[in-house]
Amino acid sequence: MRDEIASKAGTALLDWYDVHARDLPWRVSPLARRDGAVTDPYRVWLSEVMLQQTTVAAVREKYLRFLVLWPTVEALAAAEDSDVMAEWAGLGYYARARNLLKCARAVANDHGGQFPDQADALRDLPGIGPYTAAAIAAIAFDRPETVVDGNVERVVARFFDVDTPLPAAKPELTRLAGRLTPARRPGDHAQAMMDLGATICTPTSPACGICPLIAGCAGRATGRAAELPRKTPKKPKPIRQGIAYVVRRSDGALLLETRPDRGLLGGMLGWPGTEWNDAPSPAPPLEADWRPLGGEVRHTFTHFHLRLAVLLAEVPADALPDRGSFVDRHEFRPSSLPTVMRKVWDLASGQTGRI
DNA sequence: CAAGCGTGGTC
DNA sequence: TGACCAAGCTT
Incomplete structure (x- = not known):
């Protein structure tokens, strides 16, 4: 029964995360949360926008620098455009920085300085799409949202042995990712999926031998895990x-x-x-x-x-x-x-x- | 809705 | 060295 397999996998993943969660500057670990640490939606949002299509290594220092310069959403909303653009230099996808300011000003001016606590309302803000809205809702507000990024797509394509190439497979992968999402701790689950994709279920050589999901993984069973997800070929660059x-x-x-x-x-x-x-x-x-x-x-x-x-x-x-x-x-x-x-x-x- | 939109790391 | 890839969004 697939749902039982998925349910057990979700539990195994959370157990793994409790032990192996990476130490990231924007993350409040389960241990820290038990000791009373709280999650700041501003920091979750800032990190998630920076992490769009961008590696942890590139984001880390930039994130810390932004927090020093602009510790709150109100501070960021009051910043000069040119200062924010200059600080974003080198990160790429500069529309993110322009939308970051628009979003900060919308939160400061239209939402009393508080980020909306539901995914659909977050989705209406500039620069926040389906992924980021779900991530903020789950991580900052403990909403039961399923977060689907490139890591999750890869993990899910392998776990369920999905042969359809991306991006056509996206809706199916989103649906299957929902099956793996437990009712409890949606934020930890989302981060666990992404950590797993980043450290174990990696693009070219997955470390299946130490994977907490190996028991139920269909891609592992068929021996095709490393070749998934399939992707439609890209056009050559002129x-x-x-x-x-x-x-x-x-x-x-x-x-x-x-x-x-x-x-x-x-x-x-x-x-x-x-x-x-x-x-x-x-x-x-x-x-x-x-x-x-x-x-x-x-x-x-x-x-x-x-x-x-x-x-x-x-x-x-x-x-x-x-x-x-x-x-x-x-x-x-x-x-x-x-x-x-x-x-x-x-x-x-x-x-x-x-x- | 396919195309536009950056960069640094990795193999 | 070059292609591929990463916690996507907008139009």
Whole structure:
């Protein structure tokens, strides 16, 4: 009887989690909770948004830094957009940072500073989709929601030996994940599923020998676990070209621009440049004696490879650019740039020694 | 609803 | 070195 198997698996997973729960900065362990520690919905939300399509290793320091700068949702709601975008630099998917601010301001202004405690209400907030709404509801508010992320999809596809490829299999996997969800401790169960996927039921070489779910795992029984879940093949990435313009004023100031609020790298700081396509037209931000830098910047985005040529110019103190604005040498922090723009800076500053 | 949207780690 | 992958959301 499948439901009995699923029920036993859910229990075994919670037992495993009580012993093996990873120590993560945003997590309140079952042990800590027993000692009276409480779960802050703001921290759960912040971590879950950062963790969307992003590894724990990349998030850890960024999360702690955000908490120091903005310890509460009200503090974050009151932050300057540019400060938040600069702190998010390097994490990627910058729409998350824009939505993070929108969401914080909605919670502060429309919800009295308290996050809604149910998944459907959470779902109405910017940047909170099905996964994040369920995760916050389960982890922060102990709601019996089933949380389905990439880890859970993999664990469930293997446990029930689902052969349908993703993303078509998503509804079926969500339904099956519900079968594994126990009535008690939904938040711990959700985190246990994700920990299991991250540490044991890993994408290429699952450690079935130490898995708490081995007894009921159909994928293990058929020997196909490591090949699941199947996925429809991805399209190849085209190669696009572009030019980035680095302008240094005689006083050391650098010409930067804030990119439009939508689209690629929206809202982030960057060097003026051409469009990125097959044959970009030159688009220098001012008239100058442009010097090409040797080499190029290579960067891969989600859906294309980019090769950037970099042109450098030194301009007088009274130079007036067509776009962008000069940033004082001492206020410029490369770490506030998205990675592709930081690579441009690395190339420019490296070649000129001390630009 | 398929496509757009980043990055760093891993194999 | 390059393809794949990670605690997805939006339009």
